[in-house]
Amino acid sequence: MTQRKPAGVGFETWVERQIREAQEKGEFDGLPGAGKPLSGLAGPHDELWWVKEKVRREEGTVLPPTLQLRKEAAEAREAAGRAASEEEVRRILGEINAKITEAIRKPMSGPPLNLMTFDVEHVVREWRISRS
Incomplete structure (x- = not known):
């Protein structure tokens, strides 16, 4: 849609014509959500609905790096x-501890990290107790 609106043609008429032509060409066929109602129509008006929807779809990947790492640390814990074996507990914690150590060594953008590496032995003891 790189065309310019012709002089003397009303803007609404020009836009409506382009939409109609695109529909006739099938350019709107197969779009995600086709035939489904728009989400959020029943809720209160929110000017930032599309931002919130994107954040929800992206599962918070727009977080600053420090907050994203905090989220990853909580998920790792x-x-x-839930790990099936002690080896798996150690692997999970080893991976997140490496990320945390790197973030402490090379500060990331965003709010303060306020995160320390996990005490692997302590978490393993807790894991063993929860299994017995």
Whole structure:
């Protein structure tokens, strides 16, 4: 849609014509969500609805790096608690601890990290107790 609006043609008429022509060519066929109602129509008006929807779809990947690492650390801790073996607990914690150590060594952008590496032996002991 790189065409310019012709002089003397009303803007609304020009836009409506382009939409109609695109529909006739099938350019709107197969789009995600086709035939489904728009989400959020029943809720209160929110000018930032599309931003919130994108953040929800992207699962928070727009977080500053320090907050994203905090989220990953919390998820790693939960995953370690659900691990099937002690080796898996150690692997999960080893991976996140490496990321945390790197972030402490080379500060990341965003709010303060306020995160320390996990005490692997302590978490392993907790994991063993929860299994018995």
